[in-house]
Amino acid sequence: MVQFYSSKQRKVKSDNLTVIAESLDVKGQGVAHYQGKIIFITDLLPGEQAQIQFTEEKRQFAKAKVSKRLTDSLDRVAPFCRHFGICGGCQQQHVTPALQRAAKISRLEYLFQRETGSAVKSLPVITGSEYGYRRRARFGLQYQHAERRLRMGFRQSQSNVLVELKMCPVLQPELEKLLLPVADCLNKLAAVKHLGHVELVNADNGVSVILRHLKPLTTNDKILLTAFARRYNLNVYLVDNSANRLKLVSLASNDSEPYYSIENVKLTFDPQNFIQVNPEINKKMVAQALDWLALEPQDRVLDLFCGMGNFTLPIARHVNAVVGVEGVAELVAQGRFNASLNQLTNVEFYQADLEFDIDCQPWAKMGFNKILLDPARAGAMGVMPHIIKFKPERVVYISCNPTTLVKDSQQLLTAGYQLMSVRMLDMFPHTSHLESMALFCRDLSK
Structure with missing residues (x-):
């Protein structure tokens, strides 16, 4: 009792x-x-x-x-992966996708209700493939002295213990089929005890492997990796303990960098830098953002936390001018390169820390009638007052953290903006991540 x-x-x-x-x-x-x-x-x-x-x-x-x-729900399904329940990568493979999405929508609507005092009804979820969606993944590497072999995989939930992966059905097939061959290749290296992690990236022009090694590789190790790259038609990059990167071999295509295409724009990227890992949802997200911005030829748009131009460059094809602002210098340089590559002359990229006073920034003195922002999990609290000063007609907020989205939204609502639409993005099926986007419009009579 x-x-x-x-x-x-x-x-x-x-x-x-x-x-x-x-x-x-x-x-x-x-x-x-x-x-x-x-x-x-x-x-x-x-x-x-x-x-x-x-x-x-x-x-x-x-x-x-x-x-x-004692009882089973009709929403309980058999996990698709043999590692589920041990590997910390997925948390919800035992749940139907419909219930996963419903739970996340409920959380999003609850947070808006709690913070704003008004009921919010989100639009239908932007969905895609439930498996085979990840085009990028980083795997931990741990040498097991007792077994005299290297383990490659994801960590257990709340643990540093690696789960050695034989399969990973959330990866795109091009990456999943490389799991065992990559692990086998790394186990043959003389530096097997001194490897940090390995990352697989699937771009439109082929797969790249990025290997972090903690001690210099021998000539024979490089020969083994080159042979592996030739066998599987891969790009291989080596990153040493000082984060210096060497492109060991490029075989997947003649292009110097990986790239993906979206909205008739070609975006090259450094294989170590951030890209959206779910390409199907990314395309739908960008299309929705362009629609919500209601772009016109005379518009001047500000894209904050712009990265290498995932939204900036598609926007540029429809407007008079667009400015992208990003804190990471390498991404700003990549954005400028991509603008030139796509022959877009109405784009400017600036580097700035958006958590500090931005009034002195040259772009802060320009006029913008529409703004998009895509901040990290910490949100955009520091830049929200500046967004309000611009008095844009429309604001589209892309969020990977519903808590900071709602807190930041409160500033817009207090300033007289109306929350017009909210949509959840099923960017990471079977996980706890909740991605969403919101549209705010200013009452032009005020």
């Missing part, structure tokens, strides 16, 4: 506690309540009943695992 006792913290005796999950959180945990306490339960879906055991308990909530599941 469940009992409470009073001390500095009220605790629940969890032996043989039976609960029914009421909902699913964005991390794929079942949510139940017992005597006023919220319980988050790993591997329990809404409507399922189970006996649980606490793994952590706080004053307001507890975490638990299932000791025995």
Whole structure:
């Protein structure tokens, strides 16, 4: 029988506690309540009943695992990957995609309701392939002295232990089929004990392998890697302990850099720099942003946190002028190169730290009637007052963190903007990541 006792913290005796999950959180945990306490339960879906055991308990909530599941939900499916439940890469392969999305939408709408006081109804989710969607992945490498071999894989959840991957169905097929050959090749290197990580990137013009090594490679190691690249038609890059990069071999195409195309624009990129890993959703996201901006030939658009021009250059094809601002110098240089490559002369790129006062920046004195921003997880709190000063007609906010999106949105709403549309992007199926985008319009009568 469940009992409470009073001390500095009220605790629940969890032996043989039976609960029914009421909902699913964005991390794929079942949510139940017992005597006023919220319980988050790993591997329990809404409507399922189970006996649980606490793994952590706080004053307001507890975490638990299932000791025995008593009923099964129709939303429970067999995981597609043999490593699911051990590997920390995916959290929700046991859940139907429909329920995954519904849980994330519910979280997004709840946060807007809590912060703004107004009900928000999001538009249909932007969806794509549920498996085979990742065109980029970084794998940890750990040499096992007892086994005298190298492990390659993702880490377990909340652990430094590597799960050695034999398959990874969320990777694009071109990358998944390389998992075992890459691991086998790395195990043959003399430097096998001194490797940091390996990254696989699938571009429109072929696959690149980026290997981080902590000690110099021998000539024979480079010969082995070159032969491997020739066999699988790969680009191979070596990155040493000082982050210096050497292009060992380029075989996948005659192009000097990887690239992808979007909205009739060709975007080359440094294989170590950030790109959106889900190309299908990225194309739909950019198309939605262009539609929401309602671009006209006379528009002047500001793209903040622009990277190498994922949005900037497609926008440039429709407007009078566009300015992209980014904090990373290498991405700014890549954006300028891509503008030249695509013969777009109405684009300017600037480097600036958008967390500091930007009034002295040359681009801050220009006029813009529309703004797009795509910040990192920390959000754009520092730049929101400056966006408001520009008084743009429309603001499109791309977000990888709903909490900072909602907080930043509050500043726009207070300044008289209206939240016109919100959409969730299923950028990372089977994971806890929640990507979204929002459109704000200014009341032109004010």
